[in-house]
Amino acid sequence: MIGVIGLGYVGLPLAVEFAGAGSEVVGFDVDGDLVGRLASGESHVLDVSSGALSAALAGSLRVSSSSSDLSQCDTFVICVPTPLSVSGGADTSSIERAVEVIAPWIRTGSLVVLESTSYPGTTEEVVAAPLAAATGLVAGEDFCVGFSPERIDPGNSKFGVANTPKIASGLQDCCRNRVEALYSGAGVSVVPAGGVREAEFAKLLENTYRQVNIALVNEMAKFTRALGVDLREAIRLASTKPFGFAPFYPGPGVGGHCIPIDPRYLASRVESELGEQFRFVALAQEINAGMPEYVVSRLVSEMSAADIRLDGGRVLLLGVSYKRDVPDMRETPAEEIVRLLRQEGASVSFFDPYVDAWAVDGESVDRVDSLTSGELGFASGFDGVVLVTDHSVFHGQDYSSTARVILDTRGVLGGEGAARL
Numbered sequence: 253m254i255g256v257i258g259l260g261y262v263g264l265p266l267a268v269e270f271a272g273a274g275s276e277v278v279g280f281d282v283d284g285d286l287v288g289r290l291a292s293g294e295s296h297v298l299d300v301s302s303g304a305l306s307a308a309l310a311g312s313l314r315v316s317s318s319s320s321d322l323s324q325c326d327t328f329v330i331c332v333p334t335p336l337s338v339s340g341g342a343d344t345s346s347i348e349r350a351v352e353v354i355a356p357w358i359r360t361g362s363l364v365v366l367e368s369t370s371y372p373g374t375t376e377e378v379v380a381a382p383l384a385a386a387t388g389l390v391a392g393e394d395f396c397v398g399f400s401p402e403r404i405d406p407g408n409s410k411f412g413v414a415n416t417p418k419i420a421s422g423l424q425d426c427c428r429n430r431v432e433a434l435y436s437g438a439g440v441s442v443v444p445a446g447g448v449r450e451a452e453f454a455k456l457l458e459n460t461y462r463q464v465n466i467a468l469v470n471e472m473a474k475f476t477r478a479l480g481v482d483l484r485e486a487i488r489l490a491s492t493k494p495f496g497f498a499p500f501y502p503g504p505g506v507g508g509h510c511i512p513i514d515p516r517y518l519a520s521r522v523e524s525e526l527g528e529q530f531r532f533v534a535l536a537q538e539i540n541a542g543m544p545e546y547v548v549s550r551l552v553s554e555m556s557a558a559d560i561r562l563d564g565g566r567v568l569l570l571g572v573s574y575k576r577d578v579p580d581m582r583e584t585p586a587e588e589i590v591r592l593l594r595q596e597g598a599s600v601s602f603f604d605p606y607v608d609a610w611a612v613d614g615e616s617v618d619r620v621d622s623l624t625s626g627e628l629g630f631a632s633g634f635d636g637v638v639l640v641t642d643h644s645v646f647h648g649q650d651y652s653s654t655a656r657v658i659l660d661t662r663g664v665l666g667g668e669g670a671a672r673l
Contacts, residue, residue, distance in 0.1 A: 253275075253276040253277070253278065253324050253325045253326060253327070254267075254270050254275050254276070254277045254278070254325060254327045254328075254329065254434075255277075255278045255279075255280055255322040255325035255327065255328045255329070255354065255357075256270070256277060256278070256279045256280065256329050256331060257280050257281075257328060257329065257330045257331060257332060257350045257353065257354065258280075258281060258330065258331040258332035258333070258346075258350065258368075259279050259280070259281040259286065259287070259290060259315065259331075260281075260297070260331065260332075260333065261297055261299070261404055261406055261580070262331040262367060262368075262402040262404050263279065263281075263329075263331030263332075263367075264279065264290070264295070264296075264297045264300050264305075265297065265299050265300050265404060265412065265413050266329065266331060266367070266402075266413055267279040267308070267313055267315075268300050268304055268305060268308045268313065269413040269414060269438055269440075270313075270438055271308040271311055271312045271313035272308060272311075272438075273437060273438040273439055274312065275312060275437070275438070276312045277308075277312055277313045277314070278314050278315075278316060278321050278322055278324075278325060279313060279314065279315040279316070280315075280316055280317070280319065280321065280322055280353070281315070281317060282317060282349070283317065284317040287315050287316060287317040290305065290315045291309070291315050293305055293306035293309060297406075298406055298407055298578055298579065298580075299404070299406060299407070299408075299412060319353045319354075319356075322353070322354060322357050323356075323357050325354075325357060326359075326361060326362055326363065327362070327363045327364075327365070327434060328354045328357075328358075328362070328363070328364045328365070329365045329367060329434075330347060330350045330351075330354075330364070330365065330366045330367060330368055330379070331367045331368060331402065332346035332347055332349075332350050332368050333346055333368070333509070334346065334347065334368045334369055334370050334517075335509075335513070336513055336516060339520065340516055340519075340520050341371065341516070341517060341520030341521065341524070342369075342370045342371050342374070342517040342520070344370060344374060344378050346368070347366065347368055347370070347374070347378050347379065348378060348382070351378070351379055351382050351383055351386075352386075354383075355382070355383055355386040355387060358383055358386075358387050358389065358395055359387075359389075359395070360389065360394045360395060361394075361395065362395040362396070363395070363396045363397075363398070363427075363430045363431070363434065364379060364380075364383065364395065364396070364397045364398070365397075365398045365399065365400055365431055365434065366379050366397075366398070366399045366400075367399075367400055367401060367402040368402070369401060369402065369455050369456070369459075369509075369510075369514050369517070370452065370517055371452070371456075371517045371518060371520070371521040372449040372452040372453050372456075372518075372521065373449060373452070373521075374399075374452060375397060375398070375399040375421075375423075375448045375452065376397075376423070376448065376449075379397055380392070380397040380423060383395070383397070391423060392422075392423035392424045392427055393424070396422060396423070396424070396426065396427035396430045396431075397422065397423050397427060398420065398421055398422035398423070398427050398428060398430065398431035398448070399421050399422075399431075399448050399451045399452055400418050400419055400420050400421065400431055400435065400451070401419055401451060401452070401454065401455035402455075403416045403417075403418070403455075403458075406508075406575065406578045406580055407575060407576065407577045407578035407580075413438075413440065414438075414439060414440060415440075415441075416440075417440070417441040417442065417443050418435045418440050418441070418442050418443070419442075419443050419444075419445050419451045419454055419455075420432045420435060420442050420443065420444050420445060420451075421444075421445035421446075421447060421448045421450070421451035421452075422448065423448060428444060428445070432444060453518075455514070456514055456515060456517060456518045458510075459510040459511055459514040459515055460514070460515040460518065460532075460533060460536075462500070462510070462511050463506065463511045463512070463515050463533070463536045463537070463540065464532055464533075464536045465498070465500040466500050466501075466502075466503070466506055466511065466536075466540060467535070467536035467537075467539040467540050468500065469483065469487070469500050469501060469502045470502045470503070470539055470540060470543050471539050472502065473502035473546075473673050474546060482672075483502060484501065484502075484663045484672070487499050487500075487501060501662075501663070502661075502673055503543065503585075503661055503662055503673070504543050504544060504547045504585045504586070504589065504638075504640050504661040504662075504673070505540055505541065505543040505544050505547075505585025505588065506540045506543075506574075506583070506585065507573075507574025507575065507580075507582060507583040507584040507585055508574045508575060508580060508582050508583055509582055509583070511540075512537070512540065512541075512583045513583065515530075515533045515536070515537070516533065516537065518530060518533065519533040519534060543585060544585050544588035544589045544592060545588075545592060546673075547585075547589055547638065547640075547659070547661055547673065548589060548592040548593060548596065550659055550671070550673065551567070551593075551636055551638060551657070551659050552596070554636070554657045554659055554671050555635065555636055555656075555657045558656055558657050560635050560636070560656055560657060562593070562596045562597065562598050562635075562636070563596055563597035563598070564597055564598070564599075565597075565598050565599070565635035565636060566598070566599050566601070566634045566635050566636075567593055567598045567599070567600050567601070567634060567635065567636045567637070567638065568600075568601050568602065568603065568620065568634045568636070568637045568638070568655065569586055569589065569590070569600065569601070569602040569603075569617075569637075569638050569640050570602075570603055570604075570637060570638065570639040570640065570641070570643075570646055570651075571586070571603075571604050571639060571640045571641025571642065571643045571646065572584060572586035572587075572602050572604045572607055572610060572617075572640060572641060573586075573604060573606055573607055573641055573643075574586075574641070575641065576641060576642050576643055576644065577606070577643055577644055578606065579606035579607060581607065581610070584641075585640065586602070586640045586641070587612050589638070589640065590612045590617060591612060591613065594612075594615075598636075600617055600618070601617065601618040601619065601620055601634070602617050602618070602619055602620065603619065603620040604619075604641065604643070605643060605645055606643070607619075633654055633655060633656075634654065634655040634656075635655065635656055635657065636655060636656070636657040636658070636659065637651055637654065637655040637657070637658045637659070638658075638659045638661065639658075639659070639660045639661055639662055639664070639665055639670075640661060640662075641662070642662035642664045646664060646665065647664045647665075647666075648664070648665070648666040649665055649666055649667075650665065650666045650667030650669070650670075651665065651667070651669075651670070652667045652668070652669025652670070657671070658670040658671065659671050659672075659673070660672050660673070661673040
């Protein structure tokens with residue numbers, strides 16, 4: 253029996269996948285209200301439909317907020333969040349609590365797999381060692397411990413748990429073999445790793461690669477206009493090269509957990525353990541974190557050219573979640589954009605088909621009720637419209653008859669009236 257600890261964006265899809273492959277699964281979460289909604293078949297994760305959840309519950313999946321329901325499990329997969337700590341590294345407190353939850357049920361032959369992203373050494377230091385101390389068993393010999401980084405991409409309809417390869421690692425070869433068997437038994441392609449720390453590092457490498465390359469094009473966006481270059485067209489042309497190039501696109505900043513957070517785990521670990529600075533990460537973080545300010549400065553410039561003042565003006569943000577076609581608000585750059593607009597004296601509203609209500613620093617942001625046929629749902633208009641998140645509903649839309657100034661930070665709007673980042 254498999255126990256999945258944490259039923260969020262990572263754990264719930266994994267639990268449903270294991271159940272669909274025929275395994276007996278207990279999904280555990282400390283949030284009793286969440287567990288209650290899940291037990292009634294109500295999914296809170298975009299990648300798991302309520303129908304799929306209900307089907308899993310009718311089969312071999314149970315959800316619970318009682319740790320005693322994990323007592324019959326022989327396999328435990330930890331899928332809990334790892335936010336930034338106060339010092340800027342990984343906050344592993346949720347992993348530590350998960351270890352405390354499963355410790356009473358670890359016995360000879362048990363398998364524990366960590367999926368939560370963290371710094372190299374977390375599996376050994378935060379999972380294996382405390383479990384060994386709590387049980388008196390030898391990690392890697394009496395029970396197996398491994399790491400398999402989550403690779404969930406919320407809202408990705410092409411790649412999910414079933415068809416995204418899983419990296420498998422373990423304290424010993426026998427542990428890695430157990431991890432491989434766990435995921436391959438669910439029909440998932442498995443890539444064996446040479447060691448646990450290499451697997452942990454691989455996850456950070458994936459996201460640092462994205463962070464650095466997004467920062468590259470974001471910095472380019474700040475000067476290509478002055479050079480008379482359409483950066484998105486240049487990226488399209490470069491993308492025709494069949495080797496040696498992968499396209500990244502400029503935007504209003506980065507959000508979610510992976511890109512703005514994960515590389516900082518590595519930078520913090522390098523500094524604390526080696527006394528060195530990971531300069532690429534620091535620079536990329538600085539550039540990406542500065543994009544909301546650049547967006548607002550561009551809006552001020554466009555409005556000034558149209559003889560409009562931002563102070564006292566009305567601004568509408570289109571899309572405020574961190575990513576296209578998902579409701580996830582984690583680390584969204586739209587939040588900082590609102591702060592900056594308010595500091596400039598602007599009145600801010602928003603429309604996002606995935607977000608019903610939103611507040612920044614405890615102050616609610618007015619929501620436009622609807623968009624119909626490319627026109628805003630009310631006729632009074634705005635001084636400025638900023639497309640922040642490129643939800644599919646906005647693609648090709650022309651809002652030039654609605655606002656005097658339009659800034660498209662993603663390059664997806666139609667019409668001739670929108671200025672691009």
